[in-house]
Amino acid sequence: MNDTSTIAARIARLRQRIDALTLAAGRPAGSVGLLPVSKTFGVDAILEAAAAGMTRFGENKAQEIRDKAGALAGTGVQWVMIGHLQTNKAKDVARHADEIQSLDRPELALALERRLQAEGRSLTALVQVKTADEPGKFGLDPAELHDFLLFLARETPRLRVRGLMTLAANDPDRQAVRACFRRLRELRDSLRERHIGGIELERLSMGMSGDYDLAIEEGSTEVRIGSAIFGDRSYTPT
Ligand SMILES: *Cc1c(COP(=O)(O)O)cnc(C)c1O
Secondary structure, eight states: OOGGGSHHHHHHHHHHHHHHHHHHTTOOTTOSEEEEBOTTOOHHHHHHHHHTTOOEEEESOHHHHHHHHHHTTTSOOEEEEOSOOOGGGHHHHHHHOSEEEEEOOHHHHHHHHHHHHHHTOOEEEEEEBOOSOOTTOOSBOGGGHHHHHHHHHHHOTTEEEEEEEOOOOOOSOHHHHHHHHHHHHHHHHHHHTTTGGGOOOOEEEOOOTTTHHHHHHTTOSEEEESHHHHOOOSSOOO
16 A cells, blocks of 8 residues: 555645645635545544544534544544534534534524533534525525624624635536635625624635635635545445
8 A cells, every 4th residue: 555545645645735725826825724524434534634633523413423522532633513413413513513614594503502501612613605506505595694693693602603614516617616615705705894793704614625726716714625535435425
């Protein structure tokens, strides 16, 4: 097995590529973070990535966060929820995650707030916005973002809102993908100036294994990478 096939080597190569793309886009060095997405992969793979310096891991199921948090307790690994969350599973995320990037509706925010209060915890949060006109995609309608931020500022003090997240269109046309990323950045820029409820929208989570180059060009501050680090998943993500 050659070196480039290890998780550590893939992370190193990816980090170099991200840094090169960041500079090529005229952006400051180090301004794009890497969130490894470990969904469907086991604790051994996560420990390998942790040994390579990764501390936060993205997961898209509350149950999987709960199980892995149990298995990796005491290792310092932190969990970031990036998938659709049902309100009746808010408890697992409130208890085990450090961040949620898929906050997309008031009922979920209130369910999390209530659970966080019970746990005596708080969560960093990004609002997931729907930038692609595809049925079945989750995320808040951009037209509702202003009011939702106002709602969060007033009603959910245990959610520290720091920015926005999106999934681009699942489209072979790279221009359509780029348009989604651009849309999120423009939305952020227009809202940021207004400091709604004192919320700072400094973060933009966008870009995955197949499109992170475009996302970085369009202003992403962190890319969420699964298969380019851990390999192909054996079942389809939801
Ligand atoms: C699975 C997933 C990713 C990573 O996808 P890859 O194509 O494997 O890099 C990123 N974001 C979300 C929300 C995901 O569910």
